[in-house]
Amino acid sequence: MFRKKVIAGNWKMNKTATEAVALAKDIIGEVGRETSVDIVLCPPFTALAAVAHVLEGQAVKLGGQNMHPEKSGAYTGEVSAEMLRTLYVTHVILGHSERRTYCGETDAFINKKVLAALAHELKPILCVGETLAEREAGSTLAVVQRHVEGGLAGVKPEQITTVIIAYEPVWAIGTGKVATTAQAQEVHAFIRDLLTKLYGTTLAQKVRILYGGSMKPANAAELLAEKDIDGGLIGGASLEARSFIDLVKAADAAK
Template identity: 80%
Template sequence: MIRKKLIAGNWKMNKSAGDGATLVKDIVDEIGRETSVEVVVCPPFTALESVAKALEGQAVKLGAQNFHHEKSGAYTGEISAEMLRALYVTHVILGHSERRTYFGETDAFINKKVITALASQLKPILCVGETLAEREAGSTLSVVQTQLEGGLKGVALDQITTVVIAYEPVWAIGTGKVATTAQAQEVHAFIRDLLTKLYGAPLAQKVRILYGGSMKPSNAAELLAEKDIDGGLIGGASLEAKSFVELVKAAAAAN
């Protein structure tokens, strides 16, 4: 079956409220009302409101980079799903390797967020992936399986197609290193097989799996041509309108 390609930009800790609004205006000016590809931008929390206003009436969707699974309370520095929904956020990145590495997020903690996101009508972009040491030890697939099964615990059959999976080889994020197309497709196919075992083939075929390891205009076409790579979770290349738009166009051409 044909899954609509998805290009999501993860701005990480970059762009002020004003800079973010300018960036999305430049993106929208270039891609117009592109509907053959789903496009999501994920600014830092402080830029969500300005970017939301700049996206009014546009096809580009708004995502957040994280949130807390509790509805409210004494969680200094945290943001709830309800707060995101009030700003018309539709997607949220969960379990990014940087959250796992720098902030000690576990599969169980990430799973709470996945469940809360689904209950709050937010679409989780669940990130999984191995470090360089884990790849060199030959444990890539077991690491991905543990993270995926842990992150999806309790996600029901009627919810799984709302979840987006992002495979991010940690060793290829911000390093300039990129997994070969064959390496990327191997893990994407493994994830699809695992989803088939968990949810059955018809549902597994509907879940989109993004590649999140330094996708850029120079390698996008080759990666997006693979049968199980349904788009990209884009870091550095999402911070400039020109490169991000080129990725959206590459995804449209691959459909």
């Protein structure tokens, strides 16, 4: 089953609007017309409008880093799916470990976001993954199963191929540590098997599963060669144009 690779850059709380425009221009200058890989840039909310303007007419897509499940209301500091759509956002990161950890987001709350995103024709990038303590306790697969099943509750078969899942071992985010290729593939294969049980083989084989734990140019080729690793949700390496472009090229070579 051919699955187009995805390289998504999560800029987190980095880059002013001016800096974000400069980075986006550097990236599209080299891969702006790339169509063999799905490229998604996820700047902070304050830079979405400016980056949207830069990406106009390019193959590169725009993503949000989070959203609230409600359409509107008294939710100070939050952003709705409709607000994202008005800025030409096509993807949104949901359930990132930093939001689970720092903001207390639960699987049930994240699930509401996933359903809201799909209702507004946004492509959710659903993040799942274990902490170091959970891995050392041998509960990696149980945690991942809880995140996947909880996050996808109520997602219909006809919607599931719109969802992208990102496996992010929390202990490998921003630490420089990386799961071995075998460790990453084991969890990706487990997620694929879960999807098969939930949605059947045909649909499960169409869902893209990204690796989100310190992927960088030095390790990308090996990771992307695995049969169930369909790209990367990139943190630190997405903040520098050259490294991000090299990751896109690695994904293109691995297709």
